[in-house]
Amino acid sequence: MGKAKRPYLRFVIIVGVMIYLLSINHIFGQSESKKIDSLRLSLLKKIPDSTRANILYKLANPYTVQSSVDSALFYADILLKFSENLNDSTFWKARAIKLIGDSYIKKKDYEQSIYQHNQALEAIQKLTTDESKKLRQAIEINILIGYYLWKKYDEAIKKGLPLLKYIERGESTKRNEEFIFRYLGNAYLGLNNTERATEYYKKAIAVPIEDRELKITLSVANINALYNAKDYVNALELVLPVIDTIQKEKIENRDALKAYKVLCGVYEMKGEYGKTIQYYDKMIKIAEKKNEHGYAILALKYKATALKKINKPKESLDTGLLCLEVAKKYDFKQLFYSLNNAVGYQYIDLKDYANAAVYLKEALLASEKGENSIDIANSHTSLGEAYLKLEKFQEAGNSFEKGKKIFLSNKDLPMSLPKLCLYHESLSIIYSFQGEHKNSLLHYKKYIKYKDSLAMNDQKGRIAELDMAYETEKKNKEIEVLSAQNEVQKLKADKEKDIRIGLLLVGIVSFLFLGIVYNRYRIEKNAVATIERQKIAIEKKSIENELLVKEIHHRVKNNLQIILSLLGSYIPKGDEKIKRVILESKNRIKSMALIHQNLHNTESFTKVPTASYFDDLIRHIKNSYNDMNKLIRFTTDIENSEIKMTLAVPLGLIVNELITNTYKYAFTPHQGEHIVTVFFRNLEGEKGYHLKVSDNGKGLPDDFNIEASESFGLQMVKGMVSQLRGKMEYYNEAGAHFNIYIKEAVL
Template identity: 30%
Template structure:
């Protein structure tokens, strides 16, 4: 009941805020909504009102601007702690979680939602607990871990059924329907979606939510291969509204209509709807939807006999899925890329993506096995303790029996043989001395064991601290990147914007190194090839946001690991050379190729080569006289590493950096 009262109070505050906004609508345009909220926050007379406005600001910016959402969530958290407001403190943590989830930072999202859940449990806020369980289910759902997602959804469902709010209950029932869909239990999925619609109608839910329920029922019918019924429900989901009124809804509508035609082998109709879906999802910023529709377009081209056209769409899907950690989508698109390369007789590429798909599949299985392994370990430890207790009891009984036998024997011998008594006394004293020595030895061993445990704990704490340092450095670099992004929006000078974007790219190159360091078990070094692949993928996304240009990236090289002092300058060098290739090498060319190779030569030297097949370098090009900051930086960093920089221009630009590094390991 407490959770229901809290939600009712929050709805009253939201209504009050809406009323205040409506009273000033004649002076403030609709697109000034955020400025109006900020002003209302600044002039609010009480901390309670300020907390409500901060909650609205953070929640509103979740999809608009990550930095602003996190900023207002931080203010909300600080004020809630000062005011001892546990409800608003939990909402602040949830806003953090939503912001990080939207960025694809799922580990951070989980951490903050769990903090919210902890606050709600301590204050017995059942309504809030149900919301946090539901949000955790959504995050694990996106990670592809359906078993854990279902567990959290069922926890939320149990509380919501007790509270009796049909609208809140419908959202969790709907989410369970998607879990059944992912497990190919489509009849159960349809039943859950229909139940969610009934709850929405019972609770007089909004038109948008009811339209979403129609869309989900259509999805279930499509999976049951009842395509006419599916299209009927899809059309009901968008009936009577315009595209601009619900971009995300229309993005899903176009995509789902495309799938129904695809399954009927009507590829032209499917292609039309997929193209419309990608257009709308790009406008709405729906990253998951863009990744999914790109994959559907690729499937459409392969089934229609054009596997070469499918490759670009699968790459675009993978780029988004990798950036935002959509593991299942990344697996599907990787398998699709393998199939496309095989169909176009590019056997080496097909084999490479087969290996990548297997690694992703193993990762997903490890995630799904995680909870089961923990349960088995707990059961094993419990059984182990029970066996040890039983064994100790048997040993104690044996020892007591042995002592009684010894006592009887001693009394018998004392009564009959005095000489033997003297001998036994002597033997007893010798045993005491031996026992004392053994006890001292055991104490020494115990001290050694305790010191070893203390050293192990200390080492673990230092490793955890070092990981946290790398994580915070990465986060601080991301903050710098966000500040540069905000700065770029305050100027209209193209040169200034370009310079700021170059700075952001360099910051991202360094942040990626710190991210790799805290994600690896060995904190002192990173796998440079893996780092180079992620950096190239990032730059490809930056210079071709839709992932549909004709430039192909290749990263090759042996298994070379570098420490941070060498990885950062080499990462910056690689960033500049690839950025220059994207900006200048392919002007006037519809397609091209950029290759990166890091190898170790026979004489122990390290060689980084960056090549492209573009327009090549100017005839009067000189690395010592360049005006470009990027190439100046390449030259300076190479000298700092005591390396040798060379270049030539035959069928494109070719840069080579050779240096000797004793710290290099393989």
Template identity: 25%
Template sequence: MKTILLMLAIFTGLVVHGQPKPWKELNRNVSQPGNGIAKVKAYQAMGQFFAAKPKSVEVHLDSAYYFTDKALRLSKTLTYYEGEGMACVLLSRIWRERHEFDKAKVCNNKALAIARSKKLVALEGEYWCEFSYYFGWGKEQMDRIRYLEKALVFFRKANSKTQLMEVLASLAEQYTNISEHRKAITIASESLRMCRDAGRADLLQNLYDLLGICYTKMGLYEQGIKYSLAAAKEGDKKNDTSIQMASIYNNLGLAHYYNRNYTDAERFHLKALELAVANKDDNYTHVVINNVVNDLVHGGNAKRAERFLQEKLKQHKAENPDDRIMDKLSLITVYGALQKNSKANNETLTLIALAQEHKPALRQSVIYNVNATAIRYFFNRKEVSKAQQYLDKNKEIARITEDQFYQRNNTFWDFKIDSLTGNYEQAFKKYKTYSDRTRRAAKQDQDNQIALLQVEYDAEQKSNDIKQKERNIQLLNRDARLRNAQLENDKTIKIVIYTVFGLVLIIAALLLYSFYMKRKSVRQLEIKQAIIEHKNVSLENMAEEKEWLLREIHHRVKNNLQIVMSLLNSQSAFLTDAAAIAALKNSQQRVNAMSLIHQRLYTNENMSSINVRDYVTEMIEYLKESYQVSRNIRFVTHIEDVTLDIGPAVPVGLILNEVLTNAIRHAFPSGTGTVTIEVFINSNENFVLRVTDDGKGLDQAIEWESTGTLGMRLIKGLSKELDASLDFTSNSTGTVTRLEFAIKYTAVEDLT
């Protein structure tokens, strides 16, 4: 029973590449902005997180693939070869977990190609590490170990301490599985030292558990208890309630059991049972139940063991053959201790039949324990041939497994059977062989203890050597840095001196050049300034000359117009026809309207525009004087401060002259009335002239648009020239004339 229980204690494997970071931290890293190398590593960490989850949930592998694929694509975009290679390794793992080994190997081979082409030593180590998992247990176990050791070489070469300690831990587990416990302890101790130095608490628990198992298997129970307790303490720090914690407590209980401390063994096995039930692991639950039974039986509590077993078997019914056989073995142990031979015999026969039925599915250790129970049963019944038959089966198992406990136990039963058949000579030889093997086992335990001390000494010595080497390396590096710093300092001083000297020369040359260029620029500026001043004087003279000429032109135009008015006035003195006289007078007024504009222009400082208010006021005064209506007709003006270019000013003056003349002559038969003149700029930025009188208005039978008088034709023609809108409104209360056009300003240069 002892062997099967210890073999089942190796329950959980170590996870290569360490434990994933907490989900919140991973999710925060993935959500960070940017698409650099940090984002690649965040995607890879998220892929590893999902890949490490239970493989029974397919969505975990889908999520792992999603994030790893994003890491791969981004790495290619960034030409980040290490990230691309690591993504390929992780994809290989995902495909391997899905049992699609062809796709897994393609991805892993891509990682190897990148590693070798870009000389990424650590990445090649990752390749061999992943490649080792293509091999299973049993005969392929050594292949897995060989490739893990190959990965170890590359990680040592790359000085990748994180990968190094993880692969060492995994390699120690593989050696434990093939019962190479000394080698496993040596490797695990190295990994443990590195983990302590690096503060890798996530690996400490696994390594302590592994060392506890190895020392227990070697019969060094106190050391086994020491390391198993350390593993349990690490789990308690993290509040670990996983099935791995149940395994640690179970291993701790087994170490106490083999050390014959059955009370502590029971205590830790009950803790393991509680966690196994909480994690709903039926198989492990039955393993621990049977361990508790053995603790109670060997501790002298067979009756309590019976009650405990019956109670637990009711609560946890065995579903698979291994569990059912283990339960039968526990029942046989309890009944045997209570000397309930009939029940023990019945359970034994049931056990043999059950094992025969499920033999292909059973492990060798289970079959060995079934055969051992059958040997004891048939020996007690003196059925020697059947007992020998089952003993021969166990001898074959011992030969295959090379298990010394099996061989020693088989020799003991050989002695017992030969003694029962009266073959005392053979019985004596077998007993002597059994005694020799027992002594060798005891000596082996002593040798193991010595070997342990040697291993610990070697590990300590190696650790000290490594630390000394690291200190030496640090000292050498420090000396090298100091020398390099001194050389760099000397070099820097020389560079500074040369640089300063060179800068002084450059600055001197620049100053001289700057002085020369400045003098040259000053001379050029003086020449240009003289030219500019000469041109400015010429321009000022030209401007004054232009202004004088322009004033002279306006003055002469005004004088010419006055002459024309005088000629018209002289001509009218010789006329007797009233219509002709009126026509000449109208012409005089029109000429006067234009003359006023030119008068305004040459008397103003600004010769390109006139002030409308002054112009209108002067025109009204002229018309009042010309028609002698200053007392009878009142003129009201509402004129904004508006100026007009000479271009529109002439047509506006002529139109205003015509409208006012018509109002004076025709609007007021009684000779009295009011004429209102308004000038303003409206909301559309248009010039508006509105003349309103309160006279009799036009004859209703006359349409103003069709009126063919010279004055009306002149008004319409001038309005069209201004592109203006012209409106007449006339009724019995008076007439309103409204002119509106957009102002177009003319530059002075255009006028000249």
């Protein structure tokens, strides 16, 4: 039956190809290559079936011969039908379905692509020839790629890891090895696992590939992935040999530009701006020679930034202007906003505020054409800064108000912390120039508050300006006082003149008296001036110390949060014991982090508000045991007071351990409502505190003795109470009760 069908099938294929040739020529004209035309014409000749199948396979490959995905799908479909009459029909059927899947990858229909590739795998499953094994491996690699491009990174890793067996057994080509390593790296990077991503990128780069140009292309792709993963050390180590090859062989293509871009980026991250500028110049030279205008603009833009970093504002401005000129020449309209904005700020650095305003206006026009609300709001704000420097307070105010209005009117654009800082700082400056120093200082304090841990390079200058205004105001008052005193002295002198006429002795005594009074006044005035200067210096130092302490608490909180994130990322699947130990460690660290968070959010730097701290701590513990939250209700009686940080840390750890033990041991599954009570009060009649944690669970074991307990948590509670020189009581009364008493004197 198979042979009887062949003449009919050949006729169908020939007619179909003729019709398709006519339609393709009509649609694409001369866009297809002569090679494709030659292959198509070969199908019209009388040729063996195996040759015809190979021609159809070439025409159906969307990554080599064929430029049109639809054309590839057309020929793949013909090959699929034609495969039914071939001797090795199963193999050719799998090849045809794979090509259909490849075409869907190129069409970015990844779900359909994976479906087709799985169909191809199913078709080839029982074949054991060498060719079928190679095809199976290629299909499995494409499934890995499909899942990665579909952004299903877990599935990509799940499909990719078994492919390593081909490499271990030496059954994979070097090109396929590079594919497997690179896309596993990409998948791990998609999951933010940079350590594993780096491991596979380095393996991909180490694969020996004879084609030098292809090797550089693949190496640059993997190095760029390492750079994007922020593994700058390995990126630099691996890109330097590639750059050396590029320079020795005088390679000037897009791969060279990408390699130089990575190298410049790494040197910029390391602060080596001299090398950054050197390699940006090489990048610019290649980009101009090869008409890669986008890369030329990018290199000029970042070169300008590097020149600014090494305090060469004039060279930075010239480079920025050249960058803007190239962008306008080649109509890179999408960059007009950012480049005009950059040039405007370069003029601000040179204190040429008039030219700055010109370019910032251009940036505003470009942002309005782009209809990007963030860019428009930022443009108004930048222009307001320039007007402020030009002392055009009305225009500055209008620009700031427009920017602020856009932010406040758009729910998707919340007022950011830097913007709040900028607005309050600008209002501080405006009030300062208008002589309203009280309002100026008020807004500056708000600026300091919102600025928090952000870099404030102009802090000392602004404090000096406010100090100068304060000193000027103080001196004016002193002048008024001195004027009044001089008037008094003049009256006294007149009176003395009258007295001297009659009473020379009284005049001499009066003269001596006035000299003594004046000398004492001068001494007192100098002393008052010295005290005032010291007071101002102390106030300045106090502001700086407040900022420093807030920054310390902020950094400690962030470092503890990093530790929590690291612990969370290493929780293994399936091992409940280790998972529980890590969870308890995270809760202990979180109890300390919450203290620094509360200190950071309050005006006090040494005392923690008890109510908010214990509420935050209990809420965190509940969230960490969310699978039991529906069964447990918390009641709290926390006195709203403040305690020293030295007491808050051990108390937080004690509460964390006692509540954690309650979750673990206190309740049985069939018990009614589970209640945990936390009580904290000042001791009546004496300086000290009373902490109580209790529950209505099954209570402590009859033979419970905390001294003999092997629980790390309870031993830590005991140690903390001992450290505080406190006293702990525990007993059963419709549940477990722990009472802890601490004297203030020991803190």
